[in-house]
Amino acid sequence: MPEGDTIRRMAAAFQERHEGAVIKKSTFRHPRLATASFDGRTILSADARGKHLLVRFDDGRTLHAHMLMQGRVTFRPAYDVPQWRRRFEFTLDSGVVTGIDVPKLDIIKTKDEERILAYLGPDLCGRYDHEKAVERLRSAGPAPLGGALLNQRLIAGFGNIYAVETPFICGITPFQPVDTIPDIHRVVAIGAALIRTNARLGPQRTTGQPRQRMEQWILPSARRRCLICGSRVERYSGKQSPWQRRLGVCPNCQKRRDPAPVDLDRVRSLLHAHPAFDTLDLDAGTLTVPTLEPVEVRGRYRTGPVAE
Numbered sequence: 001m002p003e004g005d006t007i008r009r010m011a012a013a014f015q016e017r018h019e020g021a022v023i024k025k026s027t028f029r030h031p032r033l034a035t036a037s038f039d040g041r042t043i044l045s046a047d048a049r050g051k052h053l054l055v056r057f058d059d060g061r062t063l064h065a066h067m068l069m070q071g072r073v074t075f076r077p078a079y080d081v082p083q084w085r086r087r088f089e090f091t092l093d094s095g096v097v098t099g100i101d102v103p104k105l106d107i108i109k110t111k112d113e114e115r116i117l118a119y120l121g122p123d124l125c126g127r128y129d130h131e132k133a134v135e136r137l138r139s140a141g142p143a144p145l146g147g148a149l150l151n152q153r154l155i156a157g158f159g160n161i162y163a164v165e166t167p168f169i170c171g172i173t174p175f176q177p178v179d180t181i182p183d184i185h186r187v188v189a190i191g192a193a194l195i196r197t198n199a200r201l202g203p204q205r206t207t208g209q210p211r212q213r214m215e216q217w218i219l220p221s222a223r224r225r226c227l228i229c230g231s232r233v234e235r236y237s238g239k240q241s242p243w244q245r246r247l248g249v250c251p252n253c254q255k256r257r258d259p260a261p262v263d264l265d266r267v268r269s270l271l272h273a274h275p276a277f278d279t280l281d282l283d284a285g286t287l288t289v290p291t292l293e294p295v296e297v298r299g300r301y302r303t304g305p306v307a308e
């Protein structure tokens with residue numbers, strides 16, 4: 001799922017392969033950009049802000065893309081995908097880039113990027129200010145935790161995986177009001193450590209288990225019973241959940257409480273196998289690694305269900 005970590009990896013792969021490349025032919029299949037062209041232009045850089053991808057050109061323009069839940073970018077022609085789904089295609093002197101199912105596409109002036117994206121909260125996988133992020137999330141007050149984690153104006157980068165998995169790891173229901181969680185800074189630190197580590201190393205895993213189908217605790221809809229206590233998982237579809245995203249909750253591990261502090265023993269036992277655990281000071285509710293520079297991505301970028 002394209003969340004802040006996926007987009008950061010996507011931008012890094014884009015930059016590594018095509019920085020300085022010249023576009024021989026550009027095609028857009030998007031209502032507003034049907035006549036747009038980058039033919040002959042050079043790619044200066046590719047970058048990410050939260051869940052937004054920014055590709056900058058040498059004529060002062062930036063391609064601004066938001067993937068929502070389904071968009072992806074692949075570095076091949078993708079002829080196996082129907083043409084109308086290939087929202088943009090670039091043929092460069094360095095290869096091919098295809099934007100598949102990208103729902104939001106826009107061309108903006110590079111100098112306007114900061115102003116246009118100023119509404120976003122601290123960027124989890126970018127220059128991330130943890131204290132500011134905690135302060136912003138706390139301002140959500142009585143809003144339910146799961147919905148608040150998804151609010152990009154508070155913190156930019158979390159998507160549904162982290163909004164569902166982080167409360168589960170903490171032993172808190174995603175319906176818990178933010179202002180009843182006394183150590184909300186720990187919740188933010190755990191989510192930030194997970195997404196930054198996954199942006200750096202690869203798969204969107206929250207369990208630390210390398211095995212397929214074991215990468216997340218409770219979000220996969222095939223998981224009928226809680227991996228920790230065996231209770232039947234409560235499932236909500238996008239239509240049933242108050243913030244329109246599918247949801248899994250363990251009614252036993254994630255009881256509504258007042259107040260609802262983070263269960264530290266549970267976090268230690270669930271996260272110890274995940275490399276994010278080494279970047280986390282759980283007692284202080286902070287990260288032990290520098291976060292004020294964007295995550296340095298390692299390894300190969302994966303495009304998800306449409307294989308490269």
Ligand SMILES: [Zn+2]
Binds near residue numbers: 227228230254
């Ligand atoms: Zn459980």
